Amino acid sequence: MKAEIIAVGSELLLGQISNTNARFISTQLAEIGLDVYYHTVVGDNADRLVESIKIAEKRADLIIFTGGLGPTKDDLTKETIAKHLGLSLVLDNHAIIYIEDFFKRMGRKMTDNNKKQALVLEGSTVLENKHGMAPGMLLTTESHSYMLLPGPPKEMEPMFQFEAKPLLPKLLLDENVIMSHVIRFYGIGEAELETEVQDLLDNQTNPTLAPLASDGEVTLRLTAKSNSEDEAWKKIEELQAEILNRVGKFVYGYNNDSLPSKLREILIENDLTISAAESMTAGLFQSELAAVPGMGEALVGGMITYTEDVKIKQLGVDAAIIEKYSVVSSECAEQMALKVKEKFQTDIGVGITGAAGPDGHGGQPAGTIWIGIALGDLKPVTYKLNLSGLRNTNRIRTVKFTIYYLIRLLREQTLSKI
Amino acid sequence: MKAEIIAVGSELLLGQISNTNARFISTQLAEIGLDVYYHTVVGDNADRLVESIKIAEKRADLIIFTGGLGPTKDDLTKETIAKHLGLSLVLDNHAIIYIEDFFKRMGRKMTDNNKKQALVLEGSTVLENKHGMAPGMLLTTESHSYMLLPGPPKEMEPMFQFEAKPLLPKLLLDENVIMSHVIRFYGIGEAELETEVQDLLDNQTNPTLAPLASDGEVTLRLTAKSNSEDEAWKKIEELQAEILNRVGKFVYGYNNDSLPSKLREILIENDLTISAAESMTAGLFQSELAAVPGMGEALVGGMITYTEDVKIKQLGVDAAIIEKYSVVSSECAEQMALKVKEKFQTDIGVGITGAAGPDGHGGQPAGTIWIGIALGDLKPVTYKLNLSGLRNTNRIRTVKFTIYYLIRLLREQTLSKI
Known part of the structure; x- marks a missing residue:
């Protein structure tokens, strides 16, 4: 069973936007074990779109289209597919209702023109668009399945994930339930993590196990297929237990957790306040914390001490x-760490100083960074980093390491219950 | 004259990375007026790559490949194209030399295996890779041109821009010189800017004029084609003068300038020091300044005053x-602004306070932000923002507006010469 993704839109061919939709859908299809052999991008041109469809029909079973479902005359995906397959476009009552709802929510008046948006391929399953007007469609013929999705990622991504993807197992696979679970790591490199779980990666079938690294963080995605949610979760739990057994100390969270959100959770749960004195990060640590809503309960403030003076x-x-x-x-x-904790009267004080690069600083080469953490009345702990990236990569990594060390220290020192 | 971009790499089909290369190349080709009708992504598979080449040969004159030029057995782009065209791969002495140089710079020893990287399509023009080992190639046959570029963007982008693109005018167009120039704006929306220069956009031929908006910044790219650099620059200067005449007050810089780098330039030139007290941005303003190397000469430090206390x-x-x-x-x-300037004894003090969202703050709705700037002995100036984005968009916009207001104020108040 093979899939091909066709993105329709001249703005892609002009380089105005990247085809992130193809990436998103590919990740999701890889999870459920569906092979994608080609991505194609074609402009808003009916003849060239038909050519692309004909090529895709020769090499894929499921063809997924993104874009070209809007109300303007440039938008021709559903019209072109209808003509190509000899089908009509029919008004969908369900789509009319949620388009009306959408206008109500936006506080705008719906015009007759917008009703055209509710035209769908006859015989298709309509996919609701909860974030826009254009409905999606899934049409299955004897030889192929055609899935039509809107172009804007904020409409396409939830539609694919929650409306379209649940239909695929029945259409294409034997199982009915697909469940994914992400384990989040810090302080371990991708290569090192892979070495630790190499046998699990080599022998993966169900659940599948996919490592992904970005910006110094590594994740493992576990995806199980089964006939019931309970059974799928049981498969995931078993594999997860084995992974935690090996590399659990590098796990900081799961699924949508981020390092700052996890730290906030621990701080708030334990009623702890924090301040920081930052030199080479110059406020980036505190800014990353403040990026999480509700951090004001824990983050008091601090100092940026860029110069020695x-x-x-x-x-x-x-x-x-x-x-x-x-x-x-x-x-x-x-x-x-000690001075900022004292000055700002917080439970935790953090001190960050180092040479971000490109030049050395304080007699140390670029990439040498010291992080100090003063926690309650405990003796302060310091950590040394030797980073080899460019200036801003080093600054971002330093902030992530600081948050990771804080999470680990708080778990070890004060929070045996976590 | 039509171009097609074929990206080779299974990691793209698995969704591990986005095809940003196609976007980059498309932008550059649009500038020189070369039409791109299709992008294709294909995996590391010789048969499927050949199929893609055959399809592309039917619909394009110039076929640009990215990826698959590395040393591993997965990398098969040049081998597949050689076989498809019935050509040999030959050792290129120039490539050997810069691969050796690359190893010297990295302080690593070159092995025989790496020499394979210097194999190129016979009869092709070799494109130097200044940021990696795999050379690029441009091969012209009677019917087509084939351009082979490495996959990693940090190698591909400079190679395309500085090695490959200059060869295209001679190959494909009548003119010999293509020159681009970017004007950078802040504090004006894309729609407003377009309205101001609508007639110029409508009547563009040479130079072409392309607006682009991202993260609240807007740029105009002017691209001239001509037979000499002087002539091309003269065309750009004429159009630029007209643009500056209309919307010059929103221009903060040109080409590779960024808001923080421009501010640093003005601060250093005028020997001015700066400090800041940040509430809702929580250090992001100072961190953005510190992201520019050499900011230590101007940025002294400051405070993050997250709580009222x-x-x-x-x-x-x-x-x-x-x-x-x-x-x-x-x-x-x-x-x-006044207090931080006084406390940290700087020429400039900045104060930022507001409601980032999602909740209101200080009796004000989310998105209400006040920026204060105290400059020397002048009466402090304050600016109000009413932003409607999400929490972190609002925080980033606030920092950008602060830098933009600083640049404008410094130009007006103290630096009549700039």
């Missing part, structure tokens, strides 16, 4: 310590 | 002002 005069770091150990040192990071 | 006790904002006007007010932003 500010570290001493504003924050109160001992000049003798900087003199003796330099600004890029365990001792300086520890002092920064 | 910190604003009063640490920064020294007058409690009565907050009581009277709330933390989200012109008065509070002004005080924050």
Whole structure:
């Protein structure tokens, strides 16, 4: 069973946008074990679209179209497919209703022209668009299945995930339920993680196991197929237990967790406040925390101590310590953490100092970073990073490592229950 | 004259990465007026790649391949094309030299295996890879041109832009020189900018004029074709003068300028130091400045005053002002700017306070933001934003607006020469 994705839109051929839809759908299809051999992008041109369909029909069973379902004369996907297959477009009452609903929600008046949006391929299953007007469609003929999805990712992605994808197992596979579960890691490289679970990767069948790395984070996606949700979850739980057994200490969360959201959860649960003194990250750590809504309950504020003078005069770091150990040192990071905690009267103080690059700093080469964490009355802990990236990659990694170390430390030191 | 882009790589079909290469190349081809009718993505499979080439040969004159030029057995683009066209792969001495150079720069030893990377299609023009090992190629037969580029964007983009693109005018067009120039705007929406230059957009021929909007910034790209660089630049200058005449006050820079790099340039040129007190941006403003190397000469540091208590006790904002006007007010932003400037002894002080969302704050609805700028002994200036985005979009926009207002203010107030 093979699938091909055809994206329709001249804006793609002009390079105005990337074809992220093909990526999204491919990831989802890979999860359920459906092979994708080709992606095609074609402009808003009926003749060239028909040519693309004819080619795809020779090499795929399921053809997924994105784009060209809008109300303007440029939008010709459903019209072209209808003509190609010799089908009519018919008004769908369900689509009319949710298009009306959409206009109500937007507080705008629906015109007759918008009713055209409710025209669908005769005999197709209509896929509801909860974030826009154009309905999607799934049409199955004797030889092929044709899926039509809207172009804007914010409409297409939820439609594919929640309306279209659940129809695929019945259409294409033996099982009825597909369940995915993501385990999130930090502080371990992709290669190292893969080595630890190599036998599981080699022998994967059901659940499938897919590693993915981006921006220093690694995830494992477990996808199980089964006839019931209970059975699928049981398969996932079994494999997950084996994975946690091997590399559990690098797990910071699951599914939609992010490092900052996880940290916020732990801070709020334990009624802890936090402040930070940042040098090379210059506010990025606190900004990443504040990106999570509701962080105000835990994040009090802090200082950006970019120069040595500010570290001493504003924050109160001992000049003798900087003199003796330099600004890029365990001792300086520890002092920064202690002083900001004291000054801002929080439960946790964080100090970050280092050489982001491209040049060295404080007598240390680019990429040398010290993170200090002062937690309650415990002796402050410091961590050293030796990063090899460009300036801003190093700054982002430093923030992620800081959050990861905080999560680990809070779990170990104060939160045996987590 | 038509082009087709074939991206080779199973990772694209698995959805592990997006085909950003096709977007990049399409933008560049659109600039020089070359039509792209199709993008294709195919996996690391010789048979399916040949099928894709045969299809592309029927519908395009120039076929551009990305990916599959690496040293592993999965990489088969040049081998497949050689076989398809009945050509040999020959060792290219120039490529050997820069592959050796690359290894020297990386401080690694070159093995015999790496020499295979220097094999190129016989009769092709070799395109140097300044950021990796795999050379690119441009081969012209009687009927078609075939361009082979590496897959990693950081290798492909500079190779296309600086090695391959300059060869295209001679190959495909009448003119010899193509010159592009980007004008960067902030504080004006895409629709508003387009309205102001609508007649120029409608009547564009040479130079072409392409607007592009992303993350609240808008750019206009002017591209001229001509027989000499002088002539091309003269065409660009003429059109640019007309554009600046209409919307010059929203221009913050050109080509590779960014808002923070432009601000740094002005600060350094005028020997000015800056500090900031940030509430809703929580360090993002200072972090964005610090992302530019060498910002340490201007950015001293500052405070993150996330809570009201910190604003009063640490920064020294007058409690009565907050009581009277709330933390989200012109008065509070002004005080924050003044106090941080005074405390950190800088030439410029910036205060940012607002309701990022999703909830309101300080009696103001989400999206209400006040920015205060205290410059030298001048009376502080405040700016109000009413943003309608999500929390983090609002935070990023606020930082960009702050930098834009700073650039404008510095130009107006102190720097008549700029």
